[in-house]
Amino acid sequence: MTAVESRPAGVLTEGPGHRPFGARAKAFFALTKPRVIELLLLTTVPVMFLAAQGVPPLWLVVATCVGGFMSAGGAGAFNMYLDRDIDRLMGRTSQRPLVTGMVSPRECLVFAYTLAVASTVWFWVLVNPLSAMLSLGALLFYVVVYTMWLKRRTAQNIVWGGIAGCMPVFIGWSSVTNSLSWAAVVLFLVIFFWTPPHYWPLSMKVREDYERVGVPMLPVVVGNKAVAGQIVLYSWVMVGVSLLLWPLGYTGWFYPAAALVLGVLWLKEAYALRARARAGLTGAKLKEMRLFHWSITYASLLFVAVAVDPFLR
Template sequence: MSVVKAYVALTKPRIIELLLITTAPTMFLAAHGFPNIWTVLGVLVGGSLSAGAANAFNCYLDRDIDRLMKRTKQRPLVTGEISDRNALVFAWALSIISTVVLWAVANLLTAALSVAAIFLYVVFYTMILKRRTEQNIVWGGLAGCMPVLIGWAGVTNSLAWEPVILFMVIFLWTPAHYWPLSVKYRDDYERAEVPMLSVTEGEMSVSLQTILYAWATVVCSLILIPVGGMGWVYTVVSLAAGAWFIWESHVLYHRTVRDGSGKPMKVFHLSITYLTLVFVAVGVDPILHLPL
């Protein structure tokens, strides 16, 4: 059982949960109501396997720096619970299985987008950006935006402006979500020589950038209202949750400027709640559609 838990840990299930939160509601929006339940379940399973594959590759490639960081020193490749070779085989197996599943339950476009997501996370972020630039989490965040495209394509076998807007919402949200977390683990990143913004520029820069990206995220989320024909449910939730997100990002900045007493982890946790509320509204709005 401990070996099974170790392989599950390689997939980083907590990250997968967040990806599923963005995938399923997008499928409801694409269907303008209730999509085929088997398609939804198939895409969620295939998407989970795909994300798990990308995370397993990430653990394999980052095993050297994981040994240097307190928050990652218990990962299976660091503790030796799983060998490097077995982890790599596991990652490739998940990649192949996820592609087959998504092609079978949905279509070729959905499977191809999944492969692109793995490539973006493993090659573009982990291998190229992560150890070279403080903008790693910005452009590396492209991989985390892919589930909305995958979900939409799973229902329609096409893409449209609505999933592109949701893609951009997640893209802009990612720095405002992750950079506050990087403040807590600044020493870890510095020890591993990973140039996160909290290491290269400091907490003040993180708090300022969080404001800018929070504003950009909320403004982008509102573009979906006219483009997607969203009703009162999405409009009210996106405005209220967005105002809360922006307010707390400003509080973080002003407290950091005043005396360094900002609470970046509060914004980190709040950002997850914000994204969850927005995407729940994305899924509920087409079902309980109340036109503006």
Template sequence: MSEEETADDLGVREEPAPAGRASLRDVVAAYVGLTKPRVIELLLLTTVPVMFFAARGIPPLGLVAATVVGGALSAGSASALNCVYDRDIDEQMRRTRRRALPRHIVTPRSALVFGLTLGVLSTVILFVWVNPLSAALSVSANAFYIFVYTMWLKRRTTQNIVWGGAAGCFPALIGWTAVTNELAWPPVICFLIVFFWTPPHTWALAMRYREDYANVAVPMLPVVAPAASVGKQIVLYTWATVAISLVLWPVAGTGWFYPAAAAVLGAVFLVEAHKLWRRAVGTEQLTLINPMRLFHTSNLYLSLLFVAIAIDPLIG
């Protein structure tokens, strides 16, 4: 799942940096912002439907609550620690300069303690009230996100989001293991859906903010490659996403609803990806390419696809 969504895209008005002492409301809002609530929402959207899918119906509500709380705290921990490490470039990027650390509402030390505390709480909740396997997967996802993506790949390679984005795929595994306490092929397919979906989703946003990334020397693909090349890669990964989404049908033995929904949603996603590629050929003007159209389409695609995963066993 991408951590690159911005307040601009969510319709949030930019606030000026506070003058003097920040109010309690500002501080609370800053700590909440460190967790990137919209990212948490998207991650949970791939966790809970898989729990319904694993249970072949409605899972125990207490288990769902524990998994949601533990997963939210885990994602919030990873986001806060990411903010601590990336605070130097966040201060220079237009889309991130309103975060808590660039605005100096929260100190790096306080943010670090906050992130680590959330991580410990999430691990305890998942270990005690869900199961050790889900807790271990959550810790692994956070470690991968911080050490592999944030600290190693993000500033070094154009493949940063391709491999680093794997951290956002773990919620699908966690949702399945929370119910079954074991891994199987269906959650692996769900993992791969998110894995192949992440590059086109993130590259569309990175096209919109490529100057930001270029100014801080983060080599996102749209920074170092022509728009037409990025568009081609987006199309290829979109095809892979749609193809792997259809594989879930025979592997998991779903009913008719899921493959029908996956086919329709996949067709819409593919049409938008091809349109972006065509618009990108021969121009670098973002107003003509309009990458945010694909970005929002990709969000809708993944959300509705996983809703279909949850609904299928209920009507099958």
């Protein structure tokens, strides 16, 4: 038996048909990676407020969120199908539905295709064709470019693969205006430069997992010190880009003030992580997850500021 064929202790071996309906429903929901979807919708809805310069139609917000959930959920299900061989060997992913046997690979694939098709049709009919194409493009980029090509081949996987996670900004803007703008491009770039310093601390935490399965995440390839230096570099660029909305005339005073304060707090955490990495600290003393958790708070508050700003102009 190969390492990939082995099953960790405690993993279920019975077929999916032996599982209660509630547990099965929960497993299918888990295939969509709901925590990731929360972040994606968090960048979609505030951009709709900025695009509308106020409150967008409620039905449009709901339609965009439902379509976004289905599209991102389909991408997540495809990802779990393609990564099921390495998921069983990593502690962080060893309880995913395909590993435990709660959902079969075939069921997962059918579920993924169903969500992908349904989300595209949903956006096309209820929102607009541009949003439908952007949504489908994001799904294909995440599945084909990131999961199938970049993830297991290059340490820059998160950098370029993160483009898929930037697309909800375009989708939110286009759902309101049926077009794109420089404001959407700026916020797209904010998420682009946010993604690596958001994810690299987590990959530092589970570095041994990635090393075991041969995925070349940056901490595996260059070590924590170099990664921490890259985090500081990307952080500076991210903060700088986040301030561009104001001089371009898309916001009033509130957003840049919030972006500046949040950016200073982010840089403080990034430099603290770099100092700990340079000191050779490891394990609990490295405290890499401090920046990971703060990054989620940062993105949440920054995009809340995006939504609030139109009401204070």
